[in-house]
Amino acid sequence: MSKIKEAFAKEKAFIPFITCGDPDLETTEKIIEAMAAAGADLIELGIPFSDSTAEGSVIQEGNLRALSGGVTTDKVFDIVRRVRQKVTLPMVFMTYANVVFSYGTARFLDKAAEVGVDGLILPDVPYEEKEEFAPLCEAAGLDLISMIAPTSHDRIKMIAAEAKGFVYCVSSLGVTGVRSEITTDIGAMVRLVKEANPDIPCAVGFGISTPAQAEKMAAVSDGAIVGSAIVRLCEKYGREAAGPIGEYVRSMKVAVLQKD
Template structure:
């Protein structure tokens, strides 16, 4: 496991915020990263925008469109990470889609991610059975390829857990990302199945938006992941969103810290 990712889960329950790179601009995204770290984030997911993000709901899809419309490219995201790494070592992982990596060149992308200081990679559209072509390259460059498990994974959970690196991303609900009024999946059972196979951190995402939900998910796992609620703040406040995101992340971290 990447040491930086292990450290993210080494001081209690983790809070993991997500932000779409370049929405509203890459300069603002950079400031959001620093603000989220100051607010207590343990690990940050950076979304590289893609034109057809199949796992995302309308909130993050719209953010992808805005970012791409503003001229964001994968190389510009890498340049932003270089700037961020001059100021902080907070654990960071990319979340993007196989096509983004393919079109850049798989080895070129993963090597570059490692060189600029990224710790992991999440590819929600790559099923376990097709991960090898990415996983072997990630291992060569010290990047953790993060596995996802869903409520429908059932007997596949043990198989996925056995080969998981970094942490396991537990998808709390079926469908796409987005805030939910309630989460009914038995997360505790999913986490138990993972831990029976491998002692690896499990963090829950998809649908979490309130401190109460984050605390409930953290009770049953090692941390909570939040994306859409943060992206909504970026959409609402634009270039002025940083203090609002910081305040929100602090409230969520406080909630999981007290579990």
């Protein structure tokens, strides 16, 4: 079993996302350690990119803050290498195809595996184009995480059948961001995934920000993913963000477990 699948093996998972280097690299390390200590099961690490098309304004601004601070892909690798001395839970990179291409795909994936990353999410690479990355990910020992959207329809089973690690269920159309209400029938999406691949975990992301939303989404899936709400805390608290983010992650983990 892959390390990522293991994160879902015992209970519902909470998966926080942060943009590496927002507000700075030193704070990113503290945030990763705080999230791990607060009960995160898997952490998504965003490698900043100037044209992050899947992201809403909150994460786009986080990307720009990180890039203006001089964050590079190599500096992100260095963060992971350092954090891996203390944090054992699975970590995946979330970034864009151009970031990987410009670094050199095989070189990027080998380096990611070397520093201790377990998987990769590329929101701008559709299922039909994943063969550019999938064999190289497998060779490097990384899970290439598949995303399904409410518009995937007939493709859901096809995507799920070949999925690695976990399936990222996109709860809403459009870009990432905090939403007051999520109306997509997530349960139906998850059922289609499980029919095609009973062993693959499904986690829901895009728009989740409150414990109530996390509880609702986890009730019909294997876990909840939160990004924009955490990046907002980075913006609000800056270099003091690790404490508030740790508290937030703790509250969200309690919510996905549906315990009082």
